[in-house]
Amino acid sequence: MDGIASKGKREQTKIQNRALILNAARQVFADLGYGATTVRDIIRATPLASGTFYNYFKSKEEVYQAIRDEVALAIRPRLSDERRKATSVEEFIRCTFRTFFEYVAGDRMNFHTIRHAESTRLRTPEVIAGFEELREDIESAVAKNVFPPLDADFLMAAMVGVAFEVAEQMLKREPLDPEAAADFATGLFIGGVRAIPEAQPATKDSASDVDSHAA
Amino acid sequence: MDGIASKGKREQTKIQNRALILNAARQVFADLGYGATTVRDIIRATPLASGTFYNYFKSKEEVYQAIRDEVALAIRPRLSDERRKATSVEEFIRCTFRTFFEYVAGDRMNFHTIRHAESTRLRTPEVIAGFEELREDIESAVAKNVFPPLDADFLMAAMVGVAFEVAEQMLKREPLDPEAAADFATGLFIGGVRAIPEAQPATKDSASDVDSHAA
């Protein structure tokens, strides 16, 4: 009795249910942290029945993975593209941070979800691949003498550490100002603490200041 | 008769059992991560009976806290002391990183234990207090014009991020070289990427290079 049209509805429902679960999971992970969250918690934050969860995901691990990968897939291409276009150390660094902070500002929920997981959950293949891309880009920049010869592992680690920690600070302030965060991080990496621009509303100008300073 | 240092056997056993549990916990947390660890897992890694655990700790949370505070108590005074002695930006930054990396190198297990917890578990009053100390030291350095005027929250976050991430990279390498890690981080903060010394056995020299560079 089900015609072709009803199949369309089925598909719709499936997509919608998957989204319901993912959104509920994001919220619950952010609220309770990954470890304390149970599948039941996620389902409870949903109009669906518990069995339905398993039509979409095998476990909370898998939902978490989906969210994490959603993030990785959203941000990695942007980062890669930006960095590929970079022609100087400064551009490389600035666009890496700016892209990251802008993403975080526009998607606090996913960022929180991920921050509240254990680091063992965070460092998964998909995420590590993102880190690796950064490392490789650094290495090739070094090879091309765009970067001075330095330890790519350490630089990658340093950028990741600064990105995540400064992002967290950034989210504590209103209004969100990813540009200022990027200016800060860029200044630091380009010229060290003395090159960091003072925190001001007019960030563009002070940023160029930093440029000349660090150069 | 009883010597001055001698304790009853009971006292000895208690001290030993507490240590047994803490060591088992360190191992298990490092292996499974905080979230996946159960009290049973900790006990099973011990020759003790299940009930004995509860004579020493109320929950895995409490064991974790004990480990975390052990770290905080070991490292915070050292960091404070070092920073208090610092008379220049560079000294401030260098000794912060060096002290941190040396501690981590000498106590990998505790570091891993703590890294593998959820960030919600990590950011506890005791730890936050350590971060705050850093922030306050930065602020007072800014006030004294030792530091240029900058955003102390962001700088604190950046230092924390670099410390933890670079420490993790450092632990992947043999032999452990906390000095090199400190040189890297110090170079970065003092003069930005261009000031980072090349990775070499002779780190002292490149460090002084950086010094003159940054100075």
Add this chain to the structure above:
Amino acid sequence: MDGIASKGKREQTKIQNRALILNAARQVFADLGYGATTVRDIIRATPLASGTFYNYFKSKEEVYQAIRDEVALAIRPRLSDERRKATSVEEFIRCTFRTFFEYVAGDRMNFHTIRHAESTRLRTPEVIAGFEELREDIESAVAKNVFPPLDADFLMAAMVGVAFEVAEQMLKREPLDPEAAADFATGLFIGGVRAIPEAQPATKDSASDVDSHAA
């Protein structure tokens, strides 16, 4: 075929399982007493799995409550109705006891279940409300001069005490004879209530009065 009253199989199972648990609980409480009974004991007296218990009740306390309230709901309306119809002291007392003893005779299991609980478990709001109803009915009977002026609290207590203790004796005998138990209790109270002295210091005289009165 499906009649109007037919429910889905799920509904049936739920009703059946609840009954399984309640019956098992009645039996186990009566056998072991409330205090010694564990949730496991109840489940073991059931074909169900341990977790299933918690789909129906939160604790043994809650099952016990359900049983107790089942009794209270079964007996309180009957007692109220009967007493409301009463037009004399004797009717009031007789129907109270008869109704109670007949209920007990028809539902030994629930009575035993309740008797074997601690008195702190027995004296719960629902049950106390039943006692209060009795007390209020006594008071209003006193107000209407159907009863002589007496201490309603004490009379309520006396009736409750006699009802429970005599019921227990009644259940020791075969065949069960609630009518005889009611006759006994009624006789005791009818010959006596008029003789109870008003709550006063000078009881002796009114007491001998009572003697001659009753004789």
Add this chain to the structure above:
Amino acid sequence: MDGIASKGKREQTKIQNRALILNAARQVFADLGYGATTVRDIIRATPLASGTFYNYFKSKEEVYQAIRDEVALAIRPRLSDERRKATSVEEFIRCTFRTFFEYVAGDRMNFHTIRHAESTRLRTPEVIAGFEELREDIESAVAKNVFPPLDADFLMAAMVGVAFEVAEQMLKREPLDPEAAADFATGLFIGGVRAIPEAQPATKDSASDVDSHAA
């Protein structure tokens, strides 16, 4: 005086410790009820160590028994003596109740301890023996025609029920007035016992007898 009969300090301590445990137990049983009380609770209410408990009692059951029997031993001889001296129905009943209520008034703690236990704990050989004594005294009073011919089991039950329930009411009031409680109970039973029909199949008639009698 400390004569030959005086006890060693050891003996003193033993007696004292036993008393410490019993008093703590009385308090804790009264507070938490028998079921909810643990040996640990009792020990905690004592300056003693947990192991010491077992030098005096095998289990909480045994402490409870000791308390209960203390009560039974204190009250049974008094009740027996009083009843033996009784030369009339009224004296028999009055002194039974008065002795009981006076004991309860003077030892609320023990009464509460016992009331808060399950009835299965309460109805132990020692206590049942006390009830039996009452029943036997009733029977012998019936045999001597001091009492009319009636059901001794039921009367015993009725007296027990009234005694315990009215005692509880009595304790709710200040000042304690055991005499008033005894007057009430005595009045009830004196005005009534003569009107109780003989235990016979033909209860209706004797019931109407009672009616006309009482009317």
Add this chain to the structure above:
DNA sequence: CATGAATGAGACTTCATTCAT
């Protein structure tokens, strides 16, 4: 597919009791 109750493994925790000191 959605539903949601049943399942039972297993985590957490308490407690009576023992026993070395």
Add this chain to the structure above:
DNA sequence: CATGAATGAAGTCTCATTCAT
């Protein structure tokens, strides 16, 4: 004897997962 930590059986309860409807 007193002490009090160790023991481990046993109870409470949760939760991921299954499966009949």
